[in-house]
């Protein structure tokens with residue numbers, strides 16, 4: 001029972017991690033809260049759904065396709081809503097990404113309808129026995145994919161030129177430029193990577209919740225924010241671990257505190273407030289701007 | 290090699306430097322002197338593309354680089370070692386050095402330059418895996434200069450490399466610059482507050498006063514210039 005819940009928690013948490021990594025990455029590189037990040041996730045969920053519904057393609061093809069589309073969406077958002085803004089007006093990008101949120105949400109309502117859409121059962125798979133525990137194989141797959149994406153992302157950040165350029169940007173745009181980093185292009189690609197991860201999270205949330213609506217963005221955007229606070233603002237590794245912690249904590253809170261009401265969200269936002277009061281730099285330290 | 294013609298530049302609407310023209314020839318060490326706030330760093334930032342000049346032109350190797358982006362200017366071999374060192378403190382010493390070679394792909398040349406940096410600054414080699422933020426001020430300055438060398442510069446721009454260092458370290462930095470000039474034949478544009486020491490290693494110098502060039506000459510000339518000695522240097526002419 002406990003192991004089963006732990007896996008459920010890690011599964012949920014790994015999707016939170018994917019969302020939070022994007023937040024942390026963009027915050028780290030630009031010092032900016034990307035308000036429309038949750039809507040990128042929502043678009044990813046619908047994309048994944050319709051690719052699977054219409055083309056019958058399996059998850060392992062639908063997922064990378066969706067990531068490409070949401071990655072491009074993220075870069076378009078950066079290009080249209082953030083790049084043209086003057087740098088010394090800090091509220092502007094926040095407001096313009098809120099605008100993007102409203103646009104994407106309304107487009108989604110117009111196209112997909114305001115009600116929930118079910119993910120097809122084709123994705124449903126048999127539960128499997130892990131020793132004495134019965135575990136949903138879909139959840140295992142989701143967790144596996146999320147963890148794999150995180151490992152790939154981590155290697156990109158640590159080992160590749162692009163990753164090093166991003167880390168340099170996160171410390172100083174001026175210094176990065178003097179070292180030869182193409183600042184504009186790297187910021188652009190940062191949005192692409194962050195948004196691709198959000199799209200992946202969207203698909204996996206769609207698959208595991210089996211129903212999505214144009215309004216799921218906000219929920220996951222907020223969870224992503226909580227996780228970023230937990231892990232430390234702009235700290236991508238903190239975001240990965242923070243997501244897993246929050247996921248497990250939420251699932252355990254449901255199991256251990258059986259009540260009529262759903263305590264899950266109260267629990268996670270409670271964590272956020274406690275962190276803000278006692279450890280505003282998060283568990284793993286935050287990037288100072 | 291580098292020539293700046295009538296450049297005015299500043300921040301927003303306010304100009305910090307006016308009609309500055311200066312030149313650095315291949316193999317020369319040129320020093321730019323001036324009091325705090327005179328506009329020295331502003332000139333350097335304009336050369337390396339962080340600031341767009343309001344007026345004037347900048348040429349490097351015969352090509353116009355006015356208004357180009359910093360990474361495009363680095364690509365041409367103009368490497369700017371910032372005032373305050375600009376260390377990437379959350380990256381390791383090794384990663385900082387690797388970032389110096391960001392635009393290079395000649396791995397042999399990169400390794401060769403890495404050896405060169407280790408030979409000049411053995412302390413860096415001992416601290417390769419350490420995060421750069423934990424280095425002492427002097428070590429960070431070595432890292433900043435070493436990172437500049439990793440870019441295989443055609444023109445190395447050093448903004449106050451001796452700032453905030455102990456006298457022994459200041460001596461060491463000037464010794465390194467002398468070596469760059471005599472052994473490695475680097476072309477260097479140097480900004481310094483230690484005017485006497487800077488003029489001793491420099492071929493030529495310029496003096497900037499509230500955004501305008503007021504004097505120029507060879508290192509010796511400026512060292513012996515009475516006005517300059519009274520205004521800034523307070524030192525002595527050795528010849």
Ligand SMILES: Nc1ncnc2c1ncn2[C@@H]1O[C@H](COP(=O)(O)OP(=O)(O)OP(=O)(O)O)[C@@H](O)[C@H]1O
Pocket residue numbers: 300305323324325326327328329330331332372
């Ligand atoms: N980022 C900035 N924004 C606005 N004004 C600036 C900025 N940086 C410098 N200035 C102003 O431009 C003028 C020249 O500054 P600059 O940094 O070029 O001087 P400096 O000669 O390098 O001085 P120091 O020896 O103290 O480094 C100063 O009046 C300074 O206040």
Ligand SMILES: [Mg+2]
Pocket residue numbers: 329330331372448
């Ligand atoms: Mg300065």
